Amino acid sequence: GQQLNQSPQSMFIQEGEDVSMNCTSSSIFNTWLWYKQEPGEGPVLLIALYKAGELTSNGRLTAQFGITRKDSFLNISASIPSDVGIYFCAGARYGNKLVFGAGTILRVKS
Amino acid sequence: DSGVTQTPKHLITATGQRVTLRCSPRSGDLSVYWYQQSLDQGLQFLIQYYNGEERAKGNILERFSAQQFPDLHSELNLSSLELRDSALYFCASSATSLHSGNTIYFGEGSWLTVV
Numbered sequence: 656g657q658q659l660n661q662s663p664q665s666m667f668i669q670e671g672e673d674v675s676m677n678c679t680s681s682s683i684f685n686t687w688l689w690y691k692q693e694p695g696e697g698p699v700l701l702i703a704l705y706k707a708g709e710l711t712s713n714g715r716l717t718a719q720f721g722i723t724r725k726d727s728f729l730n731i732s733a734s735i736p737s738d739v740g741i742y743f744c745a746g747a748r749y750g751n752k753l754v755f756g757a758g759t760i761l762r763v764k765s
Numbered sequence: 766d767s768g769v770t771q772t773p774k775h776l777i778t779a780t781g782q783r784v785t786l787r788c789s790p791r792s793g794d795l796s797v798y799w800y801q802q803s804l805d806q807g808l809q810f811l812i813q814y815y816n817g818e819e820r821a822k823g824n825i826l827e828r829f830s831a832q833q834f835p836d837l838h839s840e841l842n843l844s845s846l847e848l849r850d851s852a853l854y855f856c857a858s859s860a861t862s863l864h865s866g867n868t869i870y871f872g873e874g875s876w877l878t879v880v
Contacts, residue, residue: 688868697767697855697871698808743808752821753798753869755808 661756677728678744687727769872783844790858803852
């Protein structure tokens with residue numbers, strides 16, 4: 656089945672640092688989504704990408720849909736303590752099954 | 766608040782029992798998705814309904830079943846529960862199916878503990 660490889664698994668960074676995480680797949684996707692999940696909560700959509708090469712920002716967050724359609728990255732600039740959480744990438748082909756990466760755990764030292 | 770409502774938020778039950786999880790999608794959304802999240806498996810797609818009809822199936826066990834009602838709310842039924850079924854169960858919804866310009870929004874989840 657479709658698999659997403661998300662890296663890194665976890666990050667422990669200093670407040671103010673930039674963060675970068677990415678997802679790769681052996682399959683082509685038509686949609687890439689990035690979610691953040693905090694303890695006891697459901698995943699919250701951060702950024703949605705629908706076209707190869709698309710670069711989209713949401714505040715301090717920037718995500719790109721890779722040209723090959725097989726990868727995507729998420730950058731967080733100038734991290735703050737409330738950025739703590741698990742970040743998930745998710746991809747879908749036309750249709751309905753959204754496949755999730757294993758998540759990147761982000762911890763921020765203030 | 767995503768607009769997706771799930772009940773109950775927490776549930777503790779014994780092995781062998783049956784439970785029903787309920788989901789109300791965002792207003793106007795026709796598609797409902799169910800996901801299971803456990804520590805060792807991550808977020809796993811279970812099943813999707815669109816306007817009352819099953820649309821896609823993922824890693825859903827035979828002991829589990831779901832349905833979507835005419836008012837578009839959905840229920841996930843888990844029967845003959847086993848310890849390994851302990852997990853967070855998420856419902857998500859989208860306007861139609863997942864495609865360009867359309868995405869899915871998650872509820873806060875139902876935490877099931879089987880003892």
